[in-house]
Amino acid sequence: MKKVYSRPRSLKETHFHYCPGCGHAIVNRLLAEVVDEMDLRDTAICVAPAGCGMLVYNYFDIDTLESAHGRGAAVATGIKRVRPENLVFSYQGDGDLAAIGTAESFHAANRGELITVIFVNNGVYGMTGGQMAPTTVIDQVTTTTPGGRASDQAGHPVRMCEVLAVLDGTSYLERVAVNKPAAIVAAKKAIIKAFQHQLNRTGFSMVEVLSPCPTNWKMGPIEACKWIDDVMTKHFPLGVVKEVKC
Amino acid sequence: MKKVYSRPRSLKETHFHYCPGCGHAIVNRLLAEVVDEMDLRDTAICVAPAGCGMLVYNYFDIDTLESAHGRGAAVATGIKRVRPENLVFSYQGDGDLAAIGTAESFHAANRGELITVIFVNNGVYGMTGGQMAPTTVIDQVTTTTPGGRASDQAGHPVRMCEVLAVLDGTSYLERVAVNKPAAIVAAKKAIIKAFQHQLNRTGFSMVEVLSPCPTNWKMGPIEACKWIDDVMTKHFPLGVVKEVKC
Amino acid sequence: MLIRTIFSGFGGQGVLSMGYTLATTAMLEGKHVTYFPSYGVEVRGGTANCTVAVSDEEIASPVASEPEFVVAMNQPSFARFQSLLQSGGLIFVNSSIVDVSSTRGDIEVVAVPTSELAEKLGTIKVANMVMLGAFIRLSNIISFDFMTTNLSQILGEGKSKLIKMNKDALELGFNYIKE
Amino acid sequence: MLIRTIFSGFGGQGVLSMGYTLATTAMLEGKHVTYFPSYGVEVRGGTANCTVAVSDEEIASPVASEPEFVVAMNQPSFARFQSLLQSGGLIFVNSSIVDVSSTRGDIEVVAVPTSELAEKLGTIKVANMVMLGAFIRLSNIISFDFMTTNLSQILGEGKSKLIKMNKDALELGFNYIKE
Amino acid sequence: MKGYIEIDQERCKGCSFCIEYCPKNAIALSNKLNLKGYFVVDFQADKDCNGCAVCALMCPEVAIEVYRGGSN
Amino acid sequence: MKGYIEIDQERCKGCSFCIEYCPKNAIALSNKLNLKGYFVVDFQADKDCNGCAVCALMCPEVAIEVYRGGSN
């Protein structure tokens, strides 16, 4: 018989440190697959975040820099401007991209930096133990919203794709999920598309991935996937939010 | 005869330090007039920025704190949360609010902080000598865009009202100008409206004021006012961008 | 005398609460006590461990380089912590899943089949309390009677419904050890 | 010898470029020179001033607490800087708009009606160069001939069209001073 | 005369806004230099000032006071 | 048998995604504990695996290799 699925070449053998059922793991694999399929291993440079994705350099067999919390887009800008021929992407969580990194994400997008941001939206700060993120939905219980997120005290879930869509520098913004097979297939396509936008120099591209964090949601992995459909997508509708001609 | 116009009570006698024809001066006066007319001197607390507006505490006869560059919204949040009965507004330039202060402005808006931001958009960094601001229009020459702002290198003019309108915490966002009599009358109305939204606790309010900076635009005052109509409003359309029921 | 114990196992096995329960009891007995959890990168599901130091005097360091006791609820913990144990120290092993064939010669293994014992009570969730019961019997750091008498205070109001179950588990473990 | 001059006036009067022109000339003559502009809060339209120090030796400080010369192009500058001037120093005054009735007794006033003189050349814009010409005649810091000969180099390529006008202005000021 | 204005010439910076927008052309640039170094504006009492206060509305320096109507 | 899978049980964390989405119910939780302390899943060779690779698509740990069709 023929091997029809095996480990992508750009993924090192190292075991993931992620929790059971964590969406980060799926996104990591998809990225490696895309890098393989688009033959980008030689030129890709990844910027890793602070957050549960911070160890991606242990997994990706491509050049990787770990950046300070939230500064992924600024660091990626520095790299890309020096090496315009390389594919540069930053990998960031929701706390990283949409809280502390708001300004850097926003302005890299506004400048139309030719980078791609892989934005893993799991609605919490995973790494630090499940605090509220900018994307935490209303009434969601986290360790810093013990009574559920109340919008008058703690604000509203931030839709970054929709925010960045207002900026002229952005060329491709899509929200996907990794909670079921069809969604994962779509997520991979979105990553390919985003990389193509970068390669074609159309502008700033970002793929926002709704991603289960069973641990901090205090759910089983299957339940977490269901919660994405039932609750998260209500606040964060899936689909292409912006696309200019590529 | 009756005195029909005289210096507002909430404006100290101090002479302004602004350049001839500077819009900051007009905005300062409008604020003082509104504070007088709405009888807010006793409760108003102003947060001053770094920027040409940094000396407003020399002019306003109300309690004022000077904040670090860009942090006006965060500081105002701290004050307002402690003193919910006070009227708290921050006064910020475009570099202050939309560059270094992006994250603070964005998240105060998203939390729906019950503060008002008076956002003086003059398209440049005035205080520091006329560098590009996030709001500098395409092709505009500044000291850091000597060949004119090129969007592929330096990004696009940022429309903050439109950006913040995406956020659920904002209740009143209007863009006005102070370049001619009718515009000034409208600007004053907008400030009153914004303060009313704060007093009625509907959410975050902001008035963006297109404001001439003859010095750094290298124009005469009259010419600068005309330029607002001819060029700036093309990028920054005037009017109410968002208003929820008050 | 200063007695230090490392409780270790998988994230889900309740090792931190074993340590916490011991520490709280010792505190209520009026002893000096420190409880020090250790976190790894492995956000969940990796090995977790904590150190509890109990003493009649002020405690210098809550970290134990050479603990008197180790409780190892899984294989990796057994491998890692047996080497730290003081010569002559006791290592309590969850023998339901840990293979102790390669043990240092100078330490003593106490094998407790926690899963099997806990299942007698109908739930594997109290396996940690079973182990704690056994541990207290042999370590003698605190009074078992004091603990069972004050269990609701020790475990906190919230868990009062589970007091009975926990008490049963503690006793099961305690009695499992033949003196 | 170290000679320090403060050029001062309103923002639009070109006082900084007087200083810059003097400094550049001195540099080209091979002298040590520092030029130090001073900015206030008053973004534009306030008083502007700069200090030029020229010396045959290394210059310690570009700031002048007791300058040898002051050029005051307006009233506030006259008021502010006459007090700093060394005893026996010269203060050059734009007599077109400055009232010198209250002058310290131990300094000497050189009155130059710059506006009137400049207007002879058809533009008030070169009033600063008129003053500079007068200043050089009396201060003797640099060679006037050297300056006028190398004027295009001193003022830079960009301004070459204005060279003639500036030269005329310098000479007008220079000759205004009767020796 | 329906109205008149008073200009604080030490505040005036000569920006010309008042001149530009005065519907009665009742304000003009003077050749007076104030202490700050600006050529200031003068009120032209002979022009038909109606006290509309547009000049004051525009004046950045709050240098203008406006009087209108009836007896003082 | 149209296909089969190989599961790297030391990678498996027992999240059950593969079980949930396998159209043939060809994967099941076992009571084997791996070194990391997770109960891992087993391939049920007797079920009708067709090598559709949905399990691998879902598996966060990249623990599954999938084989399908014809001769080896």
Next chain:
Amino acid sequence: MKRLMSGNAAAGEAAVLAGCTCYFGYPITPQNELTEYMAKRIPEIGGVFIQSESEIAAINMVLGASVAGARAMTSSSGPGISLKQEGISYLAADELPAVILNMVRGGPGMGNISPAQSDYLQATRGGGHGDYRTIVLAPSSVQEIADLMPLAFDLAEKYRNPVVVLGDGMLGQMMEPVSFDHITRGETYPKDYILTGAKGRASRMVRSLLFDVKEEEEHNWKLSRKYQRIEQNEVRYETYLIEDAKMVVVAYGTSARIAKGAIARLRQENLKVGMIRPVTLWPFPAKIIQEAAKQIPDFFVFEMSAGQLIEDVRLALEGKGHVHFYGRPGGIIPTPVELYRIISRHYYQAERSRKS
């Protein structure tokens, strides 16, 4: 009554009891338990809890709350504390009280989340710009964290200056029995500078922009005089067995605990080792060290860093004592036994060289 609590939680509880009504913070290990504790606790007292968008926002919210008259605090670690430096400089310049807790972790850069003491110079020398100092308190147990919090707020208000509480990942995350029975609101200080709206009085301004260099210089000397007062009045330290000591360990916080353990062993072998434990790192207890140096020839600096505290000890000694050093940077918590071995080696060497 005692409660078994982590240092982080105890800091939060003590702060609340000391009158802190505002907490602004951003998650970072190893101080998350504090942020999370405050998320629950502050609403109970009707105070203000905000998980801010960043550490920078947090410190500026603290500034806002402080200028509005509240007792306000923030906390962080490593990178987050670096980001707060601008804000701390503003607080000092504006003369506003605030409490900043740093549970130090391994650095530089991202480092790790294990305990360290490598932010000593940053805390004591003012990592921000300009001539200013922050009072730095260094607890060495969970109880002492609780005890020092009211002091931190009091000192902050008394001197109108930011106060840093410098712990580390161990002190933050370990649990110990702690009593809050004696912890109360503390002193009340006049607050005639705060902004409340100008009702019935002249309007106020709070600012640090002083364009006039003479004003700015005067302001700096004023701060400087205040810092001298603090140096005179607020030095705190603990001495341990120094009366008969031949060698004195200088260590703070976690290191001091470990050192105590080591000294216990050393004393058993009759090695005359004592300890000076600075409780205030700034103002630094230089005098007691100088005092001690009159009798004691050898000083052993022990810290969980590559050598920072040692500068202050050298500054205090001015050459009047041998300085020994043992540092462990990067998150390792040395053990009393290890330290005991090192100290005894140094001790015997010192003895030999004194004899020869």
Next chain:
Amino acid sequence: MKRLMSGNAAAGEAAVLAGCTCYFGYPITPQNELTEYMAKRIPEIGGVFIQSESEIAAINMVLGASVAGARAMTSSSGPGISLKQEGISYLAADELPAVILNMVRGGPGMGNISPAQSDYLQATRGGGHGDYRTIVLAPSSVQEIADLMPLAFDLAEKYRNPVVVLGDGMLGQMMEPVSFDHITRGETYPKDYILTGAKGRASRMVRSLLFDVKEEEEHNWKLSRKYQRIEQNEVRYETYLIEDAKMVVVAYGTSARIAKGAIARLRQENLKVGMIRPVTLWPFPAKIIQEAAKQIPDFFVFEMSAGQLIEDVRLALEGKGHVHFYGRPGGIIPTPVELYRIISRHYYQAERSRKS
């Protein structure tokens, strides 16, 4: 050929000649002329100029450009430098070269835009978190700014460490004749760590996250050894008339210039005063001060701050010399005459007390 140029512009030109291709900065007085110079100059060489959204973005762009192999720099002052501290700590931890220019202004807080030297401790002690140091170069003329820029880039690459050039508002904004004739690209250093894409080789990672405390400690000791090498090899200073001196002024940058002027006057009156001018503030020229202290009893620290450099002088002297101090914080530029008066008073006092 010489050009009359501001220190800010000269820094920019020299950087470009030294091979700097990337500038990232955010406006702040008194260093705007540099940002503006680079806005024009960098595009001429096809390099990268970005006016970033903030100082934090700028330092992180520098980090990105550096890891991509470019010579990159940023500049700022006061508050902006405080904001960069986290990024500088990361650069040091990642062992990435970078040049950061600080044209110091009056502080703390917003302060003013006049020259000051009150960021000395921040620059030399690492205002960021963790055990790291930055090399700090302190020019004292526009020409020296130009001369030190290539050195800054070379040292940054040689040691793979951030280098701070510490000027002040006066050095940045004053103009002096400056020659660039001798300024060239400088050394080339191996760059086997940069990220270029993994083509034809194993993939690389650059990071400072070291969860394993042993690894982190080893990394810290590695950095520490590097810093020792720097301390051994890179100390730079200037001495001036110290051979026969009875009192030595220690001053850097602008202060050192003023001091030279004062010394000229003092020498005219036969007061035997000399100067040691540190050019590297870290590594600090402690040895030459110790050396000098063997002959010279009195050291006069002069700085435009309330007293920061003085710590390093005291650390160097270890009590083996009297330390005198004159500081002017807040933006005032003292004059040579003023300093001359102060020094001569101290000089006579010292002479008297030596005699008595």
